[in-house]
Amino acid sequence: MNVPRDYGTINGEQTIESLYDPEEFPQSAETSAIGMILIILYILALSLGNDVHSKRMFVAPTKWLLFQDRKMIIDNDNFTFTYNDSVLKIFEDMAIYPDSDVILAQRFDGDFFELSSIYRPSPQKSVIRENRGNWTIENGLKMSTFDVASARRKNLQQTTLKSCLVMTDPNTINHLTDFKDKSVDPVTKANYPWILHLVNRMNATISFEVTNSWGYRTENGSWNGMIGMLERREIDIAGTATFLVPERIGVVQYIQLYTHTGSRFIFRRPLLSTVSNIFTLPFQRNVWIAIAVFFVLVFCLLYLSIKWEYNRDRMLKSTAYWNLNPSKPTVSDNLLILLGAFFQQGYSYEPYRVSSRIVTLMLLLASLSLYAAYTANIVNLLQSTTDSIKTLPDLLNSPLKLGVQDVVYNRHYFKSFQDSIRKTILEHRIEPKGSKSNWMSVEEGVRRVRNELFAFHGEIGTVYQLMQDTYLEEEKCGLTEIDFLNVLYPLLVIQEQSPYSEIIKTGALKLREYGLKYREEYRLYTRKPVCASQTSFITIGFTECYFALVTMGYGILLCVIVFAFELLWHRGKI
Known part of the structure; x- marks a missing residue:
């Protein structure tokens, strides 16, 4: 702390006594007993106290070491001491x-210093003094x-303390602890008991506000929702976990208390025939x-x-051969x-000579x-699902339709991404121009995943939970996730430079250690x-037969074309 020079010195021409108002700080025995250093502290408090408070100069990690001499000289031979706590009033x-x-270091006699810590539990509570030990030249620090x-x-x-709960459904306030409607606001319902455990451990009480938004930066640069309340220091701790995103760093402080959940695209792996x-x-x-070379x-x-067989039997005029193969x-x-x-x-050809029979036999054995x-593999492939959809580009280029759970954070984050893949997914698959947007409820999304080639982005x-309750056993196979938001698990947040940050961090570790955190998540x-x-067995549809139908279609088209040329040729000859 820089002390202004015009505050005076004890040994100089200007004295401490000349710096305070006698009416405000009278020359009494009690005042003298506090000691000269206490007078200096009082003067500094009067001159710098407002700045210290407003600039939060006592906030961690700033450390303060204050000295006070508790002895008073009465005459040249005698000393008396005072042990009151008048310094705490400052x-x-x-x-x-x-x-x-x-830390307040108070000298009582000679080189004996008593060390105390000073703090207030909250703005509503008075100052508390902690005994931290003592120091002497002979024994050092104890x-x-x-x-x-x-x-x-x-x-x-x-x-x-004050907190805020984010609720997308107003009825959630009635089911915070009864585990009903677990699919509605599950993060809030999981975090609410955690907050109560933390508060009980701190021997505090808490009141809750309710909002429908986690909080995002507005056009004027301010924050709304729960994050805005923390930034304005209207609440002490968030009651609902939120994603760790770069723009919130420095606005709020994240606590390492994860909620093991997230939002992803979930879909049933489509049949292999739909993509290949x-x-x-x-x-x-x-x-x-190799097959092509063999057949050639x-x-x-x-x-x-x-040809050799035909020429030989024609020369010999073999009746048996002509009965089997009358045409050239x-x-x-x-x-x-x-x-x-x-x-x-x-086929209609019947081999007659040994050479042609050997070639035909070799062909039949290889074909068999x-x-x-081939047919054994086809049967297996017809029932196989593909694992080729693993990334966002794969999802964008797949035949799957896409849908997103209609909640506030999905709408915010989907529209905040600027990379080409995510923008294309939003503009062409989620909000296609001229068509109905694919923002929907979680119930509709889960139903469409079951019945269609559909990928649904939801919590x-x-x-x-809905799949477990509504799907058949075989329909639970092949479920796949793709992360779109690319964020960590949601974490609890508190005020930036919160006075209770270390206490809450320690409490969060205790929740994990005692298993209280996992209890709520598992339930x-x-x-x-x-x-x-x-x-089990699947029904063969047009998708599985697509290649065969296309081949047949091209064959029919070729037949029609050849037939047309034959008609033209025949008429031309006539």
Whole structure:
């Protein structure tokens, strides 16, 4: 502390006695007993007290060490001492709360100093003096206790604290402790008992305000909702946890008391057929290439063997061969033989010579093995779900429709992101122009996740509770989450530079240590449903048959085109 020079010195020409008003601070025995240093403290309090209070100079981590000489010289040979607490009156209106560190060192005789801490539990309470020990040149420092301030000062003597609860449903006020309607405002219902535990541990009382918003920065730079109340110091501690976001750092102070919940996109993994062509998946790419090479080789051998067989039997005029294959084989005949064997549909050609029979037998055996492996994989793939949707870009490009739970923090955060992926999701999938927006209730979102290709963004505990109550066992399989907000679990917040911060932090650790924190979470939040039975048989729809139908459609179109050319050719010849 810088003392102005014009306050005078004891040994100089100007004296302390000349600096105070005799009417306000009369020259009495009691005054003299307080000591000269107390007079200096009083003068400093009068001159700097308002600034110290308004600038919060006693707030942690600032430390103050004040000295007071308690002896008074009566004459040249005798000393008398006073042990009253008049010095405490100086601090009666100052902001020295439980987080302050004000040490008063009082010298009683020679080199003996008594050390005391001074604080007030709250603005409504008087000054409390703590004995911290003593100091002498011979024995050094002797502490009466080594407990930190948060342990020594946790008794707030029934101080009234203020808090605020965020409720999106006004009826929540009637069900804070009865565990009814667990899907409505679960964070508030989980945090409310925690606040009561913290307050009881501090021997304080608490009153609650109610708001419908966690609090966000407005256009003029101020904060509304619960965060605004903390910033304006209207409340001491938040009653509902909030997300840790950069813009709130420095406005409020976060306490390491997490609520293990969050909001994410939740969806059932779609069938593989909805995102991929399952008819190409049974074999890897190199297997398909090997099959293609094999069939080209077989086609060439089949063409050569059949042509050689035809020419030989024509020269020999074999009646048996002509009875089996009366027409001359063509390239298209060879292709149909190949396709008929591969698709297990049969063909009209009957091999007659040994060479053609060997080629045909090799083709049939290979086709049988490939067909068995292919069909077995197709049956499995028809019932398989895809795990290819893992990120936001995957979700954006997927066939899933998107919806978001209509709560205030979702609307705020979804519109606050500036990256291209999240903006595109909002503008094209959540609020498409010319269409109905996809903000909805959690009940509607969970129902659509069950019945459609749909991803719903909501509070995971609430969503899983409804799924646990309404879904069949096989419908609980394949549930997947994707984080959109990319924030930590919600945390409790208090005033920035709160005088009770260390006491509340210690209490939060105790809640976790004693298990009281987890008790409320386990009773209010439902974990991800366990898949007790895998998906049973499914109904084949157009999605699964899409590739086959497209192939058939192109085949019909090609037939029509060829037929039209044949008609034109025939008419041209006529």
